[in-house]
Amino acid sequence: MKLSLRNTLLIYTLSPILFVFLIFSLENIWDTHNNVSDSLNNHMGDLAYSYANLFDEIIDPIADLAETNASLITIEHDITEKKIYEHMTRQLINSHIAYGIWIAFAPHQYDQNKKLFAPYVLKGKDDTIIQKDFASYDYTSGDFEFWEKPVKDKKGSWTEPYLAKVGGIIMSSYVVPIYRNNVLLGVAGIDIPLHKISRHIQVPGLKDYSVVVLSGTGKIILFGEEQDYIGKSVFEYIDHKYQDTIKLHPDDEHEDLLLVKNRSVSALMSMLESDKTGKIEIKTLHEEENYWYYYSQIEAPGWIFAIRINEAYAHEQTYERIQHAVLFLSIMLFSIATIIFIASGKIASSFEWLIERCLRIERMNFQSFDNKEFNITEINKLSNTLSHMSQALSSHFNNNEESQIVQAIRCQTLPEQLITPGNYQAEVLSWLNKNSFSETYDSVSENAMDSYAKVSYLLLDSSEVMLDASIKNTYIKAIFSTCIKQKCELNATASYINSDLNSKLNLPGPVQMWMASIDPKTNIFTCLNLGAHTVLHFSSQKHDIMHLEQHSCTSVSSSDKENQEQSFRLQPGDILIVSSDGITGALNKERKVFGTQIIERILRENHQESAKVIGNLLSKEVSKFMGKNILEDDRSIMIFKYDPESH
Numbered sequence: 001m002k003l004s005l006r007n008t009l010l011i012y013t014l015s016p017i018l019f020v021f022l023i024f025s026l027e028n029i030w031d032t033h034n035n036v037s038d039s040l041n042n043h044m045g046d047l048a049y050s051y052a053n054l055f056d057e058i059i060d061p062i063a064d065l066a067e068t069n070a071s072l073i074t075i076e077h078d079i080t081e082k083k084i085y086e087h088m089t090r091q092l093i094n095s096h097i098a099y100g101i102w103i104a105f106a107p108h109q110y111d112q113n114k115k116l117f118a119p120y121v122l123k124g125k126d127d128t129i130i131q132k133d134f135a136s137y138d139y140t141s142g143d144f145e146f147w148e149k150p151v152k153d154k155k156g157s158w159t160e161p162y163l164a165k166v167g168g169i170i171m172s173s174y175v176v177p178i179y180r181n182n183v184l185l186g187v188a189g190i191d192i193p194l195h196k197i198s199r200h201i202q203v204p205g206l207k208d209y210s211v212v213v214l215s216g217t218g219k220i221i222l223f224g225e226e227q228d229y230i231g232k233s234v235f236e237y238i239d240h241k242y243q244d245t246i247k248l249h250p251d252d253e254h255e256d257l258l259l260v261k262n263r264s265v266s267a268l269m270s271m272l273e274s275d276k277t278g279k280i281e282i283k284t285l286h287e288e289e290n291y292w293y294y295y296s297q298i299e300a301p302g303w304i305f306a307i308r309i310n311e312a313y314a315h316e317q318t319y320e321r322i323q324h325a326v327l328f329l330s331i332m333l334f335s336i337a338t339i340i341f342i343a344s345g346k347i348a349s350s351f352e353w354l355i356e357r358c359l360r361i362e363r364m365n366f367q368s369f370d371n372k373e374f375n376i377t378e379i380n381k382l383s384n385t386l387s388h389m390s391q392a393l394s395s396h397f398n399n400n401e402e403s404q405i406v407q408a409i410r411c412q413t414l415p416e417q418l419i420t421p422g423n424y425q426a427e428v429l430s431w432l433n434k435n436s437f438s439e440t441y442d443s444v445s446e447n448a449m450d451s452y453a454k455v456s457y458l459l460l461d462s463s464e465v466m467l468d469a470s471i472k473n474t475y476i477k478a479i480f481s482t483c484i485k486q487k488c489e490l491n492a493t494a495s496y497i498n499s500d501l502n503s504k505l506n507l508p509g510p511v512q513m514w515m516a517s518i519d520p521k522t523n524i525f526t527c528l529n530l531g532a533h534t535v536l537h538f539s540s541q542k543h544d545i546m547h548l549e550q551h552s553c554t555s556v557s558s559s560d561k562e563n564q565e566q567s568f569r570l571q572p573g574d575i576l577i578v579s580s581d582g583i584t585g586a587l588n589k590e591r592k593v594f595g596t597q598i599i600e601r602i603l604r605e606n607h608q609e610s611a612k613v614i615g616n617l618l619s620k621e622v623s624k625f626m627g628k629n630i631l632e633d634d635r636s637i638m639i640f641k642y643d644p645e646s647h
Helices: 005-012 015-075 081-094 145-153 234-246 251-273 316-362 377-396 399-413 466-485 490-502 597-606 611-626
Strands: 100-105 119-123 129-133 170-180 183-193 210-214 220-223 278-283 290-298 303-310 424-431 439-446 454-462 511-519 524-530 534-539 544-547 566-569 575-579 635-642
Touching: 015 081, 015 100, 015 170, 015 183, 015 278, 015 290, 015 303, 015 316, 081 100, 081 119, 081 129, 145 170, 145 183, 220 234, 234 251, 251 278, 251 290, 251 303, 316 377, 424 611, 454 466, 454 635, 466 490, 466 511, 490 511, 490 524, 534 597, 544 597, 575 597, 575 611, 597 611, 611 635
Parallel strands: none
Antiparallel strands: 100 119, 100 183, 119 129, 170 183, 210 220, 210 303, 278 290, 290 303, 424 635, 439 454, 454 511, 511 524, 524 566, 534 544, 534 575, 575 635
């Protein structure tokens, strides 16, 4: 039974159902992901804030011990050494967190006959109490933060983690100055051992997460199980992991690893500089996993409390829900796709033959084609119409009319003016053979952040003649323009062009092609020379001429070998000349080849002249060399000169 195209589409096409189902399913998955993520972020942010406050409540009583000792010394004028030690010993015994309690007197403030006196009570092995005087070194010399910071700020504060001279452990101290009648008597302090703080400060409800506490400058106070880095900078930890990781990776991956490291450092810097609750993302180098840090400031010491969770763990429930949705969606999609495949196959089998007919007409091939009968009425009518159209076009076209079409195509595709940046001069010379129609050139200006961000050029030469070559070059120029606007590299552009040449839908045959780009911001010139084009670079600094490398022609080929781009930075006065093989391979009446020597001589003698003057000189030399000899091929020369003063 023959069906109309409309009825066929109505019966067999389920695309609207598929589209609506996809949109609905993806929207559900997206909402699920966002809702779970928002809920997690809010929960973890509140958790970090709550435990930062809890940390404050644990730290504050420790600081109060030092404040009490400062008040004691201020009030009691004649307190004895024995009473000081007894008082601090009682404080230390009653504290589960403190490692040591001390008072460092200013010179001659405790005893006029004794310069320094610093009673210190600390815990030894098995929590035994040790009493000693650490005045064996001059702690007022300016080299010790526990003295300098409270004396300078005139208020109590926490020190950065440091290696204690007494005990030899990493600790942080709360220190407060002692004044009587505006006279500095000394400094009172209490020490917390950072390597043991995790045993004494238990954060309930965080068994599934890793707790991180950093000082205001990034020194590690708590860091999960990484006890070896307590007291060291977190940035030193990151650098150590980076150095270990790059040893396990090849050199070409080091740049990516360095980028990951720099991003981690930047994220940590933003966290340390923030005084609010927030979230950062860090990718570990050694594990190559993403971690989320929810942080909040511990107000009293000015430290940062953070909860670290693995991104994969955080999204575990989300992933499970998404997996179920994806499985259900996949089954439904497979069922719908099967139905659509059967339906589209019925229509496609009718259209394939029709498309081939259209492509033949597009290539100007009007030869007769055997008709086929299809069970779609409209297809049969359109097939008959194409047959009549081919006969009509074939009767109206001849070689003269083909030439006019080719001329029109080429005239429309050649640029009216070569586009150049403000600091460059450009000149193009072309001698066109009406019987070849093979050679063409183009320029594409790409505007990005500011005008003339990059200017790209193309020079083509095809071996075909007449209409085929003109149409093919027009295709290539269209691909070139599209690739440049999409910011494709030259090698990628060449690959796209070669793929188009290999396609059965386009015209076959070899093409010689030169492509280049000039970046006016960096003055970097990059080119890819595929074929017999000659590219000369005159260096104004070295006063020499370099021939740029040539590669094999772009053609119908299955080779995936990538051609080598050539890049270098142009200096003021540098000149580039691109010549097609129609120039360098031209023969005069004595059958001599024009070559490159004349071009090089003009460059050396006239490199200080403008591109236009050099172009005129080259034009005269070409005309003089050729004389009245017949123009056998298209010939083009492109001249570029970097001249900042011209702008």
